[in-house]
Structures are given as C-alpha cells and as structure tokens.
Amino acid sequence: MAKAAKQPKSDLTIRLQSNYLFKELDAEWLGDYLKTLDLKGEKLYSSRPVYTAFRPGVSLDFLYVIVNGGPVITRSTPLDRVISISYPGGCFGMRNLAFSYGQVSRSFPSLVEAYKTTDVFQIPLDVIESIYKENQTFRDRYDLLFELREKFQYHLLNCSTYPPQAVAALLRALVYQERSLGNQPDANGVYVFDLPVDVIAHASQLNHRTVEQVLKGMQQVGLLASPTAKDTSSDIVRVADPEGLKEVYSATRDKVAWWPLK
16 A cells, blocks of 8 residues: 655744754644644844733743744843843743743843844744643753753853953853754854844943954954855854853953953
8 A cells, every 4th residue: 555645844844943942853743733823924023022021920822933033132121231142043932931941930021122123933832832741852952941041141140341251251152052052053163143232232231332342352363253245234243263262251351362451
C-alpha cells in the first residue's frame, strides 16, 4: 500500500520554525496545534508601547514570537533604563503569562515597546501550555528564556560607571543571549546586532557622545568590526572579538589602554 504523501508545511509553520522555541520541532506535529488557529502576523510599529509589563494583577493571554525586525526593548521606570532587548528568533511576554515561571515572576511596571518596526505572531496561552506539556525540547527552551532574562539583567548589574566596561557589559549580555538562542554568530564568527546608540545609552546609563566614543575605540582595537556594504542600517554593531570584549568587561580602569579618559 502506498504511503500517504506528507502534507506540505504551512507558511505559518515555516515562519515559526525560524524561532528558537519551535526550531526543528516536527512540522506535522506542530501543525496539529496550529491548524485550528487563525494566526496572522502582526506588525508592531516603532516607538509605540506594546504593553506595560508586571502590572499588579494583570497577565497576558499570548506569547509574542518575533520573526522579523526589531529590536523590542523593555524600559524600567523611573530611570528609563533598557533592561531587555529581543531580536528575531526570540520571544517576549513569557514573564507576564500566568504559566510556568511566569506565575512567580514579579518586578516593577516596565514599558515594552518595539524600538523599530517588528513582525510578530501572538501564540495563545492555551496552545503554549499544550505544547509545553507534550514536548520536552519545547519545555527546556521555554524555561531557558527565563534564565536568559535573569542573566541579561545580571550583566547589566555589572555596568560600572567606567564607559568601556559599561558598553562591554551590554554587548556581552547580547552575545551570551543570542549565542544561547542559536541565532548568532554568523558564518565568520561575528555577532551582528541592530543596536542604536540610544538603546546602548539607556542600558548602560551613559550619554550618547560617550557611547559613540567607546564604539569608535572598540573598532580601532578590533573588538568591533567596521560596517560593511551589506549593513542596511547605520545602527549595526558587529562584535568581531567576543573574547577580547570579555576582557574589557572584567577589566579595571588601568587595563583598558585604548580609552583616553582615566
């Protein structure tokens, strides 16, 4: 008896499988969870609030899965500090779902916004719960998202007032996050981030001019690579030497010879 032909992947399944949570999951099995949903991509526009995280007694009904654009950032109050940055291949909103670690994840109200136009899918909570229950790989990945959020903020706790170390702390946080998600580095071992100076400044609590000077210095000593013709934005930051960046991150003031201000 001839085997039944496999059903082609739906466009939704293909796009979701580019995301860390759903990568390499069985397409047919995943499609069974999605086929009853009328999921359509949603566009989040820049500088518009998406929601306010950690509002007392308020939770989300779905998880945001990023498929293109971004980054999406979370701003703390009242210092207006950037405390999370999410790129395509990642997710956000899990700490505000009344499910898994989200049930005990508490913080102070913080604004979540798309810093640049972002394409997302909103996956309903009941679907996330069902997949989480049935699939160990998905379960491990979902749990890791919480760990990465904590480690990102741990890196930011180590942002000193010394500019090279402050910027290096943020870049190390992003390198660790994107490497853990399997999104980076590229084929040449370079980590490429769409990372505006304004976002770096708010995360590291430095002024814009100082951030620009630090990035220039990092380029001159080879920690960052120069822009290429492929870069579609002037905000692209290319980390060429993550191990060297690690040394700056853990350095004391007299060990960063390329920074002129002591």
